[in-house]
Amino acid sequence: MKVMVCLKQVPHQDARLDVNGDGTWIQEDNIKFEINSYDTYAVEEALKLKDAGSADEVIVVSIGPDRVTQALRTALGMGADRAIHVNDDAAAGTDALATAKILAAVAKEEGADLVFAGLMADDDNASAIPPMVAELLGFPSATGVVATDFSDASVKVERELEGGALEVVDLPKPCLIAIQSGANQVRYASLKGIMQAKKKPVDVKTLADLGVADSASAAQNKTTINKIYVPPKGDTAEILSGSTDEVVGQLVTKIKELGLL
Amino acid sequence: MGTVLVVAEIQNGAIREASYELVAAAQGIDGAEVNGLVIGSGVGELASEFASKGAGKTYVVDDAAAENYNVDVWSKAIKAAAEASGAELILIANTPTGWDVAPRIAAGLDCAFTSDCIKAGAGDGGYNFVRRVFNGKLDAEVSTSGRTVATMQPGAIAPFEGSSDGGAEAVSADLSAGAKFVEIKVAESTGVDLTKADVIVSGGRGVGDPEKFPEIIQPLADVLGGAMGASRPVVDAGWLDHPYQVGSSGQVVAPKLYIAAGISGAIQHLVGMKASNFIVAINKDPDAPIFEVADIGVVADLFDIVPALTEAVGAAKG
Ligand SMILES: Cc1cc2nc3c(=O)[nH]c(=O)nc-3n(C[C@H](O)[C@H](O)[C@H](O)COP(=O)(O)OP(=O)(O)OC[C@H]3O[C@@H](n4cnc5c(N)ncnc54)[C@H](O)[C@@H]3O)c2cc1C
Numbered sequence A: 001m002k003v004m005v006c007l008k009q010v011p012h013q014d015a016r017l018d019v020n021g022d023g024t025w026i027q028e029d030n031i032k033f034e035i036n037s038y039d040t041y042a043v044e045e046a047l048k049l050k051d052a053g054s055a056d057e058v059i060v061v062s063i064g065p066d067r068v069t070q071a072l073r074t075a076l077g078m079g080a081d082r083a084i085h086v087n088d089d090a091a092a093g094t095d096a097l098a099t100a101k102i103l104a105a106v107a108k109e110e111g112a113d114l115v116f117a118g119l120m121a122d123d124d125n126a127s128a129i130p131p132m133v134a135e136l137l138g139f140p141s142a143t144g145v146v147a148t149d150f151s152d153a154s155v156k157v158e159r160e161l162e163g164g165a166l167e168v169v170d171l172p173k174p175c176l177i178a179i180q181s182g183a184n185q186v187r188y189a190s191l192k193g194i195m196q197a198k199k200k201p202v203d204v205k206t207l208a209d210l211g212v213a214d215s216a217s218a219a220q221n222k223t224t225i226n227k228i229y230v231p232p233k234g235d236t237a238e239i240l241s242g243s244t245d246e247v248v249g250q251l252v253t254k255i256k257e258l259g260l261l
Numbered sequence B: 001m002g003t004v005l006v007v008a009e010i011q012n013g014a015i016r017e018a019s020y021e022l023v024a025a026a027q028g029i030d031g032a033e034v035n036g037l038v039i040g041s042g043v044g045e046l047a048s049e050f051a052s053k054g055a056g057k058t059y060v061v062d063d064a065a066a067e068n069y070n071v072d073v074w075s076k077a078i079k080a081a082a083e084a085s086g087a088e089l090i091l092i093a094n095t096p097t098g099w100d101v102a103p104r105i106a107a108g109l110d111c112a113f114t115s116d117c118i119k120a121g122a123g124d125g126g127y128n129f130v131r132r133v134f135n136g137k138l139d140a141e142v143s144t145s146g147r148t149v150a151t152m153q154p155g156a157i158a159p160f161e162g163s164s165d166g167g168a169e170a171v172s173a174d175l176s177a178g179a180k181f182v183e184i185k186v187a188e189s190t191g192v193d194l195t196k197a198d199v200i201v202s203g204g205r206g207v208g209d210p211e212k213f214p215e216i217i218q219p220l221a222d223v224l225g226g227a228m229g230a231s232r233p234v235v236d237a238g239w240l241d242h243p244y245q246v247g248s249s250g251q252v253v254a255p256k257l258y259i260a261a262g263i264s265g266a267i268q269h270l271v272g273m274k275a276s277n278f279i280v281a282i283n284k285d286p287d288a289p290i291f292e293v294a295d296i297g298v299v300a301d302l303f304d305i306v307p308a309l310t311e312a313v314g315a316a317k318g
Helices: A037-051 A068-078 A096-110 A129-137 A191-197 A244-257 B017-027 B044-055 B071-085 B096-109 B212-223 B232-236 B302-317
Strands: A002-006 A009-011 A033-035 A057-063 A082-086 A114-118 A141-150 A154-160 A166-172 A175-179 A202-205 A223-229 B003-007 B033-040 B058-062 B089-093 B112-122 B127-133 B138-144 B148-152 B168-170 B180-185 B199-203 B227-230 B257-261 B279-282 B296-298
Touching: A002 A037, A002 A096, A002 A129, A009 A068, A033 A037, A033 A068, A037 A057, A037 A068, A037 A114, A037 A175, A057 A068, A057 A096, A068 A082, A068 A191, A068 A202, A082 A096, A096 A129, A096 B096, A096 B112, A114 A129, A129 A141, A129 A175, A129 B096, A141 A166, A141 B096, A154 A175, A154 B096, A166 A175, A223 B112, A244 B296, A244 B302, B003 B017, B003 B071, B017 B033, B017 B044, B017 B089, B017 B112, B017 B148, B033 B044, B033 B071, B044 B058, B044 B168, B058 B071, B071 B089, B071 B096, B089 B096, B096 B112, B096 B148, B112 B138, B127 B148, B199 B212, B212 B227, B212 B302, B227 B232, B257 B302, B279 B302
Parallel strands: A002 A057, A002 A114, A057 A082, A082 A202, A114 A175, A141 A175, B003 B033, B003 B089, B033 B058, B058 B168, B089 B148, B112 B148, B199 B227, B199 B257, B257 B279, B279 B296
Antiparallel strands: A009 A033, A141 A154, A154 A166, A166 B180, A223 B138, B112 B127, B127 B138
């Protein structure tokens, strides 16, 4: 079974978020990037299948500029077999659907039997791409998956609903599974893994290589971000000021007023 | 502007509030004609109700195959209703159902998509939306061109409460499905029931280290006679068990006092605690969205404030 994992490199969760010059995204120069947290759980889920002997090959795929190589190398260091890096200026700033078309083209070319992705990206919070990829491939899909149980013909997954309830769904293979955070304990890339990763192949591809230059570039976007900004402050908290002792004093007074002391 | 198809979601035998929020969003779009869609088994009456409470003409896919949510059944039913209504905009609530199916519809119709929006309006050849990015730290104005599928964040706007004329109209679709529903598992109840606590002190990813929970978060909870809670990353990392998690996929609480330390205030956390009577937020980032729902904010290092507060409360109790 050939397993593909879609991963996105996103600004580090603790990176400074400053709006860029034209006000349409954040300023990305000189900030740290990392693998989207949800996607790390997707990589782990794929590697578990490899450990169990049911995946022959785990391929990690990412779209983005040169910096993305680092995210792919990390995933290879964790144990993925090879990587595909779609690096093409025409893919910069593609909307979710165009991005999904690129990923679906990779999955088709590879003949993936199973596609994993993260439920959501930490930067755009869109939760859009995985079901789109599935639709384009004609695969059944499930999102928010916290547990998987594989058999020859199908995968039984548990999807997280609200308030702690779970929905159990059986998906015939081939299929796509979007993993929720916390689904597993994500392994770190070991030193040995990192050394081995240096020898693993990273294939760089353009949209033309994938045959989607005319159908999946940013020029085809149907959704555009026009402006990004710090949300206007509404009815915000009264901010206490002063030394730690003064602030704590004010908090104690308040807790007393609430009748809790 | 064009027809807006509002997809209802049924929860515990009734149309959920988030669906009426979608109706309000659709009604608020200049010149829009609102249509509804109800999917399920034995849902004729609910469809009539939706039609009369704001959705107007309501398509209904009433089939045993739709008894439980199924991604394939839903995507085929919605695509069929989109064709029948000629809808230019399809609105779905951003719930576990919405985020599972909505992107598939957009890919299937090869049209624009945006998600978890807090505002929707008519645009130039499409629609305009406002949505949160970076876990609520920034807002984005998004525009779409042509036909659009969008999901709306539950609770972002008030539900529609008026009435409308319109009846239910059956729409037929091939509902064959690859995915098979097996069962719903409900959460097992455990020892920790945060909903009964008067005071909850929750720690987030900012606490940074599993040892710090028993060391500094639990003692403040103890001295206040309350319980300890956490945000999701703390539970995902295995630092605390799931019963401690507050939020949309954890417990929904409303104590007399909720103290959030090192929690940024992502919407999924806020929905679990914003009904608390009094909220104190301790965060070193002055722009953290948690301050939007807090009554009192402290912009400081939690490792300074929390232990000092524990001590001061202890001293005040004498
Ligand atoms: C479907 C779904 C369901 C979800 N369900 C839930 C849920 O039930 N509950 C939940 O909580 N989340 C849930 N989430 C996750 C949610 O989107 C956020 O990722 C999560 O709430 C962030 O947790 P956090 O605030 O602890 O971490 P972060 O967002 O990383 O924030 C950490 C904060 O700590 C602050 N900080 C760091 N160090 C210090 C210090 N020394 N002193 C003071 N402040 C400091 C930082 O400024 C930052 O604001 C869900 C997400 C999805 C997609």
